[in-house]
Structures are given as structure tokens and as C-alpha cells.
Amino acid sequence: MIKSILQLMRRDVTRGVVGTILLKVGSGGLAFAVFSLAARTMSPDGFGIFATWLSVAQIAAVVGLVGQESLLVRFLNEYQVGNRLDLIKGLLQSSVKITSVAMLVVILGIAIVAGLRGDWWVLILAVAAYTAVSAGVMLGSQVARSLVSILMGEGNREFFWRVIVVLFLLAMLLGHRQLDPAELFAVMTIAMSAGLIAQIVSIARVLPDLRGTAARSETSRWRSSALHFWLASILEAANQYFDVILVYWMLDPVTAGIYFAASRLANIFAMLSAALYTFGARRLPSLYFSKNHQEFGRTLRLMAEVTALCVAAGLATIWIGGPYLLNLFGPHFTTQHSVLIVLAIGTAIQAAGGPSAAILQLTGHERIYVPVVAANVALRLVGFLILIPWLGLLGAAISATVSLALATIALNVLCRRRTGVDPSILVLLRFSALKRGNYAVRGADSSD
Structure with missing residues (x-):
């Protein structure tokens, strides 16, 4: 077994997947540190308010991007393979213009709603600034990941700025200083801004000289794809963050904070899924558009092998x-271990399903992806309304897990039917059965 694992780790694709996973795990570890330290430097109500507004800000950032972050991944790879500098320039200009206008509208909407609620103006300003910078980093990371490297894209999006925030929170904890949500949002915004600047500089250095290139547009293609990407992104964000908002609304801020902590821990598997998406979004589109089917299949199989190992280790860790x-996070969080286990089962199933969503979106099948995610969000909402009054926080966890499992199964079935590809860890069972069959045939031939 050890020999097989060592052979797996020597493969180039495996090293790429593992490196991306380690980056995501490191980022997740820092996120965990940020949230756990925040819970200890805030009052229970304050942490619940912070968690709820953070969820609102993340959804708002996705809404303001109007699907442009996924659109860039989809078309930059295609245009790079075809060396279409004119279309690359047109795409970048179009995306920046659209997101700039949309983000202004979204930020204004947040300010108006928060003002009507009577929230503190400093908190409103801090949340709005965080939303804008977060959206900029999301967009910049997609371009940097495609044109520079995964480290420059994802590192500045999720890793480096969190180091600054962790150091700040440690200083606050050691100094016995209690924070309010606005202060933490301000610090996070400043730290994330440094990452955004680094992304912009790195992209400017690697971009070919486009000043003498006339920009061309494929407006109809971009608009159609962007709409589906936008809907999918909103639904994915709602799937990840709307839970906390609903728990806050149906129960109370303290319980919302507890659910947020449990869901972030369960996201150890969501980190794996995000790592697979990140790696797949950089490698799979070029293989697909260059019609390198053999390497495409080999990459997916090796991704499945790494996923199976990580899912097993993650479930053991959570249990x-x-x-x-x-x-x-605090002593009062430990009573919700059962909630954590239920949530972890759902995210583990999602991770085991592999990058089916990425494959569908990046191979031109994004239209069928949206209804599945919409059904997932709707089913989860119905489950919350039925189960939370009956089972409380555990009911929310059950609803989240069931809806996520059903969506994962549906996406894998669609992926196999539309692309002929099985991205889940089940592909390893078929591959193993095929190898055994080949060995049996060879044995029969040699006996003859």
C-alpha cells in the first residue's frame, strides 16, 4: 500500500493536485484560525452578527461579479489555446466594465437595506468595503490562475491575507481586547487589498502587449454563458452561505454563530472540492479544447485517487x-458534535463526487448545471422550514446534507451522460475491475 502511494505521489498530475489541495488546506486552516480566534475575541452575539454579515457579503460579492469570474476561466483558456489576443483583450475589458458597474449597484443595495434595519453606519461601511474588495480578489484570482499560476491566484485570494488577520486577532486575544464586527471587517478588507494589488501587478507582467491589438468581442457567446455562470454562482453562494442567514432569522445570533462554526469545520471536504475545481479549471479546459482525451481521462483518474485518500482521512478526523x-471556538460549541458529523457527511459526499460541476461548466454544459443547483437550494430551504422548528440546529444540518447528496448524485449522472466522463471516486472501482479483467485475460492466454 505504501509503495502504491509513493508511486502515486511521483506522478506530475498527482503533485499538482496535492499541491493545490495543500494550498486549500492551508487556506482552510487559516480561515479556521480566523473564525475560532474571532469567536474568542467577540461576544457570542457579536460573533453571530459577524458570521451573518460575512455570509451576506460573500453572496453580494458573487451577485456583483455577474458571472464574469467563471466566464474568464471558460474563455481565457480557449483563447489562449487559439492564440486569440484580440479576443483576450476584448474579454478582459468587457469583464472589468461589467463588474465595476454591477458592484456599485450591489454595494448601494447593501447600504440601503442595512440602513433601513438600523445597523451602525460604521458596520455598514465596513461590510460594503469588504464586499467590494472580496469581489475584486475573486475576479483577479481567476485571471491570475489562468495566466500566472495557481499560487498567485488562490494564494492571494485565500491564504496570504489571512496570515495578517490571524496575527492581528492573536494580538487582540493576548491583549484581552474584545472586538466588534466592524473592526474585524476593516482589518480583513485592508489585508485582502494587499493581495488584490499583488494580483494586479502579476497579471500586468505576464499579459502580452495588447496595446497595439484591436479588441474583439463575442458578445452573444459571452452574454449567454455569463448569465448561466452568474445564476450558478449565486446559487452556489446561497448554498454555502444562506444557511447561516436562515438560522439567524429563524433562531438567534448565538445559534447562527454555532452553526457557522460547525459548517466551516465540515468544509474540510468543501476545501477538497474547491482544490479539485481550482486544479481542474487550470488543467482540464486546455486538455479538452486540444482534444487530448487520453491525458484528460488520466488526469481525472489521478484526481479521484487523491480524493479518495483525503475523504477517508477527513472523515476520521471529524469523527x-x-x-x-x-x-x-469556545466551550459552548462542543455540544454540537452531532451537527458537525452530519454536515461533514454531506460535504464528504460532495467531495467524493469529484469536479462534475467544473467539467459541466467548462465544457459548455453550464445550462444544465443551473437547475440542479437551484433545486438543491430550494430543497434545503424547504428542509430548513420543516426541520428547524422540529429538531433545531440538527434539523438544519440534516436538510443541508440530504440536499447536497442528492445534488451531487444528479450532477454526476448528468456529467456521465453529457460528457461521457465519470469524475467521482467510483471511477476507481471500474478502473480496478478493468485491470483485474486484463490480468485474467493475460493469465488465460499464458495458460494456453
Whole structure:
């Protein structure tokens, strides 16, 4: 077994996947540190308010991007393979203009709604600034990942700025200083702005000289794809963050904070899914558009092997170490270990399903992806309305897990039917059966 794992780690694709996963795990570890330290430097109500507004800001950032972050991944790879500098320039100009206008509208909407609620103006300003910078980093990371490297894209989006925030929170904790949500949002915005600047500089350095190139547009293609990407992104963001808002609305801020902590821990598997998407979004489109089917299949199989190992290790960690991890947020969080386990089962199933969503979106089948995600969000909402009054926080976890499992199964079935590709870890069982069949045939031939 050890020999097989060592052979797996020597493969170039495996090293790429593992490197991306390590980056995501490191980012997730820092996010965990940010949230656990925030919970200990805020009052229970304050942390619940912070978690709720953070969820609102993340959804708002996705709304303001209007699907342009996914559109860039989809078309930059295609245009790079075809060396279409004119279309690359037109695409970049179009995306920047659209997102700039849309983000202004979204930020204004946040300010108006928060003002009508009677929230503190400093908190409103801090949330609005965080939303704008977060959207900029999301967009910049997609371009940097395609044109520069995964480290420059995802590192500045999720890793480096969190180091600054963790150091700040540690100083606050050691100094016995209690924070309010607005202060933490301000610090996060400043730290993230440094990452955004680094992305812009790195992209400017690697972009070919486009000053003498006339920009061309494929407006109809971009508009059609962007609409589906936008709807999918909004639904994905709602799928990830709307839970906390609903718990806040149906229960109370303290419970919302507890659910937020448990869901972030369960996202150890969502980090794996995000890592697979990140790696797949950089490698798979070029293989697909260059029609390198053999390498495409090999990449997916090796991704499945790494995924299977990570899912097994992650489930063991949550089952055994869950109470200790929850205790890092505070003693009152440890009573929700069962909620954490239920949420982890759902995200583990999603991770085991592989990058089916990425494959569908990046191979031109984004239209069928949207209804599945919409059904997932609708089913989860119905489950919340039925189960939370009956089972409380555990009901929310059950609803989230069931809806996520059903959506994962549906996406994998669609992916196999539309692309002929099975991105889940089940492909390993078929590959193993095929190898055994080949060995049996060779044995029969040699006996003859």
C-alpha cells in the first residue's frame, strides 16, 4: 500500500493536485484560525452578527461579479489555446466594465437595506468595503490562475491575507481586547487589498502587449454563458452561505454563530472540492479544447485517487477530533458534535463526487448545471422550514446534507451522460475491475 502511494505521489498530475489541495488546506486552516480566534475575541452575539454579515457579503460579492469570474476561466483558456489576443483583450475589458458597474449597484443595495434595519453606519461601511474588495480578489484570482499560476491566484485570494488577520486577532486575544464586527471587517478588507494589488501587478507582467491589438468581442457567446455562470454562482453562494442567514432569522445570533462554526469545520471536504475545481479549471479546459482525451481521462483518474485518500482521512478526523476542534471556538460549541458529523457527511459526499460541476461548466454544459443547483437550494430551504422548528440546529444540518447528496448524485449522472466522463471516486472501482479483467485475460492466454 505504501509503495502504491509513493508511486502515486511521483506522478506530475498527482503533485499538482496535492499541491493545490495543500494550498486549500492551508487556506482552510487559516480561515479556521480566523473564525475560532474571532469567536474568542467577540461576544457570542457579536460573533453571530459577524458570521451573518460575512455570509451576506460573500453572496453580494458573487451577485456583483455577474458571472464574469467563471466566464474568464471558460474563455481565457480557449483563447489562449487559439492564440486569440484580440479576443483576450476584448474579454478582459468587457469583464472589468461589467463588474465595476454591477458592484456599485450591489454595494448601494447593501447600504440601503442595512440602513433601513438600523445597523451602525460604521458596520455598514465596513461590510460594503469588504464586499467590494472580496469581489475584486475573486475576479483577479481567476485571471491570475489562468495566466500566472495557481499560487498567485488562490494564494492571494485565500491564504496570504489571512496570515495578517490571524496575527492581528492573536494580538487582540493576548491583549484581552474584545472586538466588534466592524473592526474585524476593516482589518480583513485592508489585508485582502494587499493581495488584490499583488494580483494586479502579476497579471500586468505576464499579459502580452495588447496595446497595439484591436479588441474583439463575442458578445452573444459571452452574454449567454455569463448569465448561466452568474445564476450558478449565486446559487452556489446561497448554498454555502444562506444557511447561516436562515438560522439567524429563524433562531438567534448565538445559534447562527454555532452553526457557522460547525459548517466551516465540515468544509474540510468543501476545501477538497474547491482544490479539485481550482486544479481542474487550470488543467482540464486546455486538455479538452486540444482534444487530448487520453491525458484528460488520466488526469481525472489521478484526481479521484487523491480524493479518495483525503475523504477517508477527513472523515476520521471529524469523527475523532470533532469535539476538540469545536472547543477551539469556545466551550459552548462542543455540544454540537452531532451537527458537525452530519454536515461533514454531506460535504464528504460532495467531495467524493469529484469536479462534475467544473467539467459541466467548462465544457459548455453550464445550462444544465443551473437547475440542479437551484433545486438543491430550494430543497434545503424547504428542509430548513420543516426541520428547524422540529429538531433545531440538527434539523438544519440534516436538510443541508440530504440536499447536497442528492445534488451531487444528479450532477454526476448528468456529467456521465453529457460528457461521457465519470469524475467521482467510483471511477476507481471500474478502473480496478478493468485491470483485474486484463490480468485474467493475460493469465488465460499464458495458460494456453
